[in-house]
Amino acid sequence: LKKKAKKLDSLAHEVKLAAVLGAGIMGGGIAYQSAAKGTPILLKDLREEALQLGLSEAAKLLDKRVEKGRMTSAQMAEALNGIRPTLSYGDFGTVDIVVEAVVENPKVKQAVLAEVEIKVKDDTILASNTSTISITHLAKALKRPENFCGMHFFNPVHMMPLVEVIRGEKSSDAAIATTVAYARKMGKNPIVVNDCPGFLVNRILFPYFGGFARLVGSGIDFIRIDRLMERFGWPMGPAYLLDVVGIDTAVHARNVMAQGFPERMQEEQPSAIDALYEANRLGQKNGKGFYAYT
Numbered sequence: 001l002k003k004k005a006k007k008l009d010s011l012a013h014e015v016k017l018a019a020v021l022g023a024g025i026m027g028g029g030i031a032y033q034s035a036a037k038g039t040p041i042l043l044k045d046l047r048e049e050a051l052q053l054g055l056s057e058a059a060k061l062l063d064k065r066v067e068k069g070r071m072t073s074a075q076m077a078e079a080l081n082g083i084r085p086t087l088s089y090g091d092f093g094t095v096d097i098v099v100e101a102v103v104e105n106p107k108v109k110q111a112v113l114a115e116v117e118i119k120v121k122d123d124t125i126l127a128s129n130t131s132t133i134s135i136t137h138l139a140k141a142l143k144r145p146e147n148f149c150g151m152h153f154f155n156p157v158h159m160m161p162l163v164e165v166i167r168g169e170k171s172s173d174a175a176i177a178t179t180v181a182y183a184r185k186m187g188k189n190p191i192v193v194n195d196c197p198g199f200l201v202n203r204i205l206f207p208y209f210g211g212f213a214r215l216v217g218s219g220i221d222f223i224r225i226d227r228l229m230e231r232f233g234w235p236m237g238p239a240y241l242l243d244v245v246g247i248d249t250a251v252h253a254r255n256v257m258a259q260g261f262p263e264r265m266q267e268e269q270p271s272a273i274d275a276l277y278e279a280n281r282l283g284q285k286n287g288k289g290f291y292a293y294t
């Protein structure tokens with residue numbers, strides 16, 4: 001097994017320059033982590049405000065590292081310089097890996113992946129940070145599906161060590177090896193998993209959210225459930241976690257899971273989570289979800 005892993009590692013391409021598509025909660029975190037660990041990264045979004053938000057979040061995290069003495073101000077400036085915000089694909093011809101982190105919608109992701117594929121080198125690896133959508137399905141939009149795999153980070157990116165590297169039906173060993181090596185370079189602990197809706201972690205997490213939504217639907221206060229799960233020893237309860245994830249992202253991901261595993265996801269719809277979505281209470285990203293944030 002060790003020999004096999006070594007052989008796979010030897011197929012990795014060096015990542016000198018990366019890119020991330022989408023400067024939201026995840027894209028901003030991925031850009032920060034990549035730059036802080038020494039790999040410069042292009043950060044692309046459709047909107048200038050999103051880029052500024054992603055950059056200011058990264059700057060805040062870097063500031064904290066300086067405060068804690070984990071980084072000098074000069075290293076902070078270098079890391080910030082390593083994040084190159086852009087609204088165009090102008091410099092994509094030189095990147096070695098692109099991490100797609102746009103909204104959790106299969107059609108949008110397929111369109112964005114097909115669009116970026118024609119802007120990059122023939123051997124650039126494309127990796128999706130999708131939470132739930134099958135990599136084999138997303139790959140159908142690509143001319144070079146062998147260069148594509150999943151690279152699923154967890155939120156908040158700078159704190160969560162795990163990265164799921166997802167092998168789609170057509171993902172090549174080089175794509176997997178390059179993504180694993182890049183995750184390690186970012187200080188993460190990657191595991192390679194097979195493809196299916198939700199991969200590994202979200203096949204556990206989304207049924208849990210479903211159970212939570214059913215309890216709330218039966219009249220139990222969500223704050224009581226959060227307090228109980230904290231007493232159980234988890235760092236936060238499901239309502240707070242949903243606010244961190246983003247209610248919109250959770251609803252989109254839940255829909256993908258419900259389609260993939262209807263028998264496991266027998267959630268009553270519309271649930272408390274759908275009601276928040278309808279009311280545009282998207283969680284911490286817009287200051288109100290289950291809880292209100294100032």
Ligand code: NAD
Pocket residue numbers: 021022023024025026027044045046047050100101102103104105108112129130131132152153154155244245246249253285
């Ligand atoms: P978000 O809503 O915070 O950000 C999405 C960003 O993508 C927005 O800034 C939007 O402007 C941008 N965008 C949309 N279309 C684009 C395009 N064509 N080109 C460039 N940018 C575009 O969402 P998020 O929470 O960062 O989630 C992004 C992805 O990461 C989703 O697939 C989600 O499932 C996944 N994910 C989310 C979490 C989480 O906890 N939020 C965890 C792991 C994975």
